[in-house]
Amino acid sequence: MTKRVRSGRILCIAVIAVPLLAFPPVAPTLGQDEIPINSRRLSERALLTWACDHFQGTNMIVLTTSEGLVVIDTGLSPTTVRRQRAMIEQELGRNDFRYLINTHVHNDHAFANEVFPEATVVGHELSIAEMRREVDLIPELLERLRSSQASYLGWAEWAAGEGSAPEEEEQAREGIAAFAVGIGDLERGIEPRYPTLTFSGHESFQVGDLQFLLYPFMGFHSDSDILILVPEERMLFTGDVFASGQLPWIRLNSAGSFLTLMDTWKAILDACPDLEMIVTGHSDIPFTVGEFRASYGYLSQLWEAVCEAKEADTGLERFLIGSSFKEQYPEVAEYRYIYNDLNFHQHNVTMMWLLAGG
Numbered sequence: 001m002t003k004r005v006r007s008g009r010i011l012c013i014a015v016i017a018v019p020l021l022a023f024p025p026v027a028p029t030l031g032q033d034e035i036p037i038n039s040r041r042l043s044e045r046a047l048l049t050w051a052c053d054h055f056q057g058t059n060m061i062v063l064t065t066s067e068g069l070v071v072i073d074t075g076l077s078p079t080t081v082r083r084q085r086a087m088i089e090q091e092l093g094r095n096d097f098r099y100l101i102n103t104h105v106h107n108d109h110a111f112a113n114e115v116f117p118e119a120t121v122v123g124h125e126l127s128i129a130e131m132r133r134e135v136d137l138i139p140e141l142l143e144r145l146r147s148s149q150a151s152y153l154g155w156a157e158w159a160a161g162e163g164s165a166p167e168e169e170e171q172a173r174e175g176i177a178a179f180a181v182g183i184g185d186l187e188r189g190i191e192p193r194y195p196t197l198t199f200s201g202h203e204s205f206q207v208g209d210l211q212f213l214l215y216p217f218m219g220f221h222s223d224s225d226i227l228i229l230v231p232e233e234r235m236l237f238t239g240d241v242f243a244s245g246q247l248p249w250i251r252l253n254s255a256g257s258f259l260t261l262m263d264t265w266k267a268i269l270d271a272c273p274d275l276e277m278i279v280t281g282h283s284d285i286p287f288t289v290g291e292f293r294a295s296y297g298y299l300s301q302l303w304e305a306v307c308e309a310k311e312a313d314t315g316l317e318r319f320l321i322g323s324s325f326k327e328q329y330p331e332v333a334e335y336r337y338i339y340n341d342l343n344f345h346q347h348n349v350t351m352m353w354l355l356a357g358g
């Protein structure tokens with residue numbers, strides 16, 4: 001990612017290096033009803049909606065079935081998601097929301113679940129505890145949102161004062177408004193809707209004439225991630241697990257389930273060999289089927305190489321010196337692999353080394 005840097009999972013907050021100047025906050029901002037909301041048909045049966053044109057929005061998807069609408073993820077702000085709901089109802093001409101599936105329950109994906117009170121919330125069984133933690137952390141989240149909003153205010157002032165490109169000021173104003181509506185909702189208090197239909201292993205979930213395959217996929221992002229495959233639509237919904245052009249890296253606290261995760265990954269590829277589209281959790285994060293396959297190929301080949309090295313009694317340091325992923329894994333050679341001083345490839349090797357015993 002270039003200009004936008006995701007700061008963990010706070011909303012979607014792309015905190016940009018913003019010059020904080022001591023100007024009084026005078027830039028006019030957008031009202032909460034002026035924040036742009038967008039929609040795009042992914043297919044006859046799938047509609048994608050998100051808020052904002054410049055600021056990163058959460059992808060909320062609706063699929064139509066013969067037994068009602070199925071929503072995938074919501075957002076942080078119930079106020080904004082209510083407007084998206086109205087847009088969906090208008091575009092689809094129906095409002096029979098039946099299920100809401102959370103890819104995971106970070107605040108920016110699940111805090112607006114209350115907008116669909118009639119829908120049964122579906123999620124991994126671990127997502128209930130994770131959502132409780134998210135709710136407990138609202139005071140800290142509010143602090144971060146206020147501080148990021150102040151940075152955006154400074155940016156808007158600076159952009160207006162410098163006479164920089166009008167788009168830059170527009171982007172800053174949109175960000176300020178997005179923070180304001182989120183902060184307002186959290187200050188008033190949200191009504192958390194926890195998953196009530198939960199599962200632990202792989203599930204086939206049939207809703208009328210549409211099948212949803214739910215795969216637990218913890219290991220890269222949160223403690224409750226699932227991937228949702230809709231074979232008939234040849235679509236996979238991945239939440240925040242993947243981002244385009246980035247080497248996948250194994251999280252420390254879920255390294256133990258790496259092999260299960262790889263089995264799941266293969267099962268998804270096998271279940272839908274003609275997969276056409278991957279929809280991530282955010283409006284500005286693309287991810288292609290090619291990248292999904294290449295990332296799997298990289299990790300499975302690396303695992304084999306690590307196991308072989310272990311058998312041959314090669315030491316970790318020697319293996320690392322001899323392991324240049326750019327040469328050995330050309331399919332992912334151009335992916336970003338260093339972030340905040342962490343070398344993803346070396347980290348993966350180290351994690352696998354531990355897993356392979358020793």
Ligand SMILES: [Zn+2]
Pocket residue numbers: 009104106221222240
């Ligand atoms: Zn997330």
